[in-house]
Structures are given as C-alpha cells and as structure tokens.
Amino acid sequence: MARPKKANELIDLANTIAYRAGWFLRLNHDGGSKYKTIAQALSISPGMAKLLCAGRSWTVERVDQAMLRWPGFQAFVFPQSDNLHDQIILVLKELADLRERIDRINDSLGEKR
Numbered sequence: 653m654a655r656p657k658k659a660n661e662l663i664d665l666a667n668t669i670a671y672r673a674g675w676f677l678r679l680n681h682d683g684g685s686k687y688k689t690i691a692q693a694l695s696i697s698p699g700m701a702k703l704l705c706a707g708r709s710w711t712v713e714r715v716d717q718a719m720l721r722w723p724g725f726q727a728f729v730f731p732q733s734d735n736l737h738d739q740i741i742l743v744l745k746e747l748a749d750l751r752e753r754i755d756r757i758n759d760s761l762g763e764k765r
Contacts, residue, residue: 659750662743667707669740672729673715674707680722681705693721712740 681689690701694717703709719726730739 658746662746662750665739666743666747669715669729669743670710671707673710673718673725674705676718676722676725676728677701677705680724694718712744715740 677690678686683689687698687701687705690696690704691698694701694704694714696704700709704714715729
C-alpha cells in the first residue's frame with residue numbers, strides 16, 4: 653500500500669531537519685575529538701553524538717537543546733522558520749498519528765487472516 657502524500661511530505665521534512673542538524677554539527681566541530689566535544693556540550697555519549705552528526709536520532713528535545721547551545725543552529729537548520737518549535741511538534745504528532753493508523757490497519761488485516 654502506498655503512503656499518503658502528506659505522510660511522505662512529513663517524513664521528508666523530518667529527514668531534512670535531521671540532515672541539516674547533522675551537517676551543522678559536522679561543519680562546526682572538526683578533528684578527531686569532535687564526537688567527544690559534541691557529547692560533552694549536549695551531555696550525551698560520543699556514540700549518540702556520532703548518530704546526530706549522521707543526521708539520525710534527532711528529537712524535539714535534542715533540537716531545542718542544540719538551539720540553546722549553539723546560536724547559529726536554528727538559522728542553519730531552519731533558515732526560513734519563525735515558528736520552529738511548533739513546526740517540529742506538528743511533524744512529530746502527525747507522524748505518530750500515521751504510525752497509529754498503520755498499526756490499526758495491520759491489526760485489522762491480521763485478524764482477517
């Protein structure tokens with residue numbers, strides 16, 4: 653079953669946010685100890701810092717934390733956004749809603765088998 657167009661747009665937006673956030677970290681932290689430096693700045697493990705640099709595992713809370721820590725983060729990740737937090741919350745809520753709907757459909761199909 654094909655995903656609805658809106659779901660694809662939301663997933664694309666979430667992926668773009670994560671990708672740009674990872675790029676920000678890579679551009680602003682170089683050298684062999686960059687993961688350790690990022691980890692210390694965000695109170696996370698170096699392994700999590702590596703995931704964030706790869707554009708993975710970003711959450712609303714982590715984006716908020718990065719915006720507070722690095723002044724240029726918001727402008728880099730959201731170059732044309734005035735209501736950043738609201739947009740992220742909306743995307744995550746819509747994705748959660750879609751996941752619930754998919755789970756209900758899968759459960760329904762399982763009962764019919």
